Amino acid sequence: MKFVVSKKRFISALRSVLPAVGTRSTLPVLSGVRITASNDGITIEGTDLEAFVREAIREEITVEQHGGIVTPAKALAKAAASMTTDEITVESIDMDGHARVVLRSGARTITLDCLPVEDFPSALDEKTLDELASVEAPTLANAFARAVLCASKDEARPPLMSVALFLKEGSSIIQLVATDSYRMGIQDVPMSEAAATNRTMLVPARVVKELAKRLRKCRGSVSIRVPDRERASAVVFSFGSTFWSTRLIEGEFPNWQQIVPGETGAAVEFEVDEMASVLKAVKAVGNGNGTPIRLSLGQTTTLSLAEGDQSVVSETLATAAFTPDGVGEGEVEVAFNPSFFADALKFIGDERARLWVRDGLKPALIGPPDRRYVLMPVRLS
Secondary structure, three states: EEEEEEEHHHHHHHHHHHOOOOOOOOOOOHHEEEEEEEEEEEEEEEEEEOOEEEEEHHHHHOEOOOEEEEEEHHHHHHHOOOOOEEEEEEEEEEOOOOEEEEEOOEEEEEEEEEEEEEHOOOOOHHOOEEEEEEEHHHHHHHHHHHHHHOOHHHHHHOOEEEEEEEEEEOOEEEEEEEEOOOEEEEEEEEEEOOOOOOOEEEEEEEHHHHHHHHHOOOEEEEEEEEOOOOOOEEEEEEEEEEEEEEEEEOOOOOOOOOOOEEEEEEEEEEEEHHHHHHHHHHHHHOOOOOOEEEEEEEOEEEEEEEEEEEEEEEEEOOEEHHHHOOOOOOOOOEOOOOOHHHHHHHHHHHOEEEEEEEEOOOOOEEEOEEEEEEEEOOOOO
């Protein structure tokens, strides 16, 4: 195998693959990337057996000899970054009966060990995949970045460590849902065509987080495919020159529809930037122990925090508009975890948002119809 490739493009492709490279596996080959050279260019692949990523380079490359190698991923990335010219020559050689890969740039040469190519896992066969949906990449990137805020990190509850994708036959909307039992994010993401089947897929949150980063750089569409239309155990996201596949998390996702409150109760409409600014100032007074922030809704909307008797801060939102909506004309007070409330503002992301509160104990609802954030209040002492 031998090829000459743009340093910038090679490093970019390696960085796209690195998130899937195994770091704790007992299988040494999973710490490497597989590079395959052909008439079409090269592909770089990495996997930890749960996620599999392939990045193709078709331009800014000249393949002089076909072949394939597996070499340690991090060492290769560091070697490529240290090259001194805009082009890198990569060549596999046999040295003392052992496979090696050599990188050359200007006067610099770096030689790395290779791992057994035959031990590297195979990817899903693209010819056997069925397409479920096609979504605009920027739209999915934003939706994934928001949804992952709500996913759980509790390894004892695997289904909550996912972002659930719900497809409904005949609907041109994918619903993305994530929850950690304290808050929940629900988003409607438009597809290019209506779904042909009902499907629920629990995509690992860590994969969703990485996909959100990669999709921000893509301006086309994302193809969502599965190896079995009826009962898939994996899902594939293809966009640009990138192929991502991941195992789906097994288990039942909570019946989230029963949890989401309606747009009822007292409501306050506010500027998101103003609320975020006030929240930042209020949180700065806290000592980092998660002291709840309080929202007092009435003739004015005030955000406050108290740390015992020593530090108290409050600020009234100038642009907020309160609607009692049948809960009485008196003031309504509710408390939230400050970090979860900050995530709510990131999740909504609009210029203005609306918060519905029924009382200080029932779930509150924030956001427009196509992007809703449900947050459990904190009991006031």
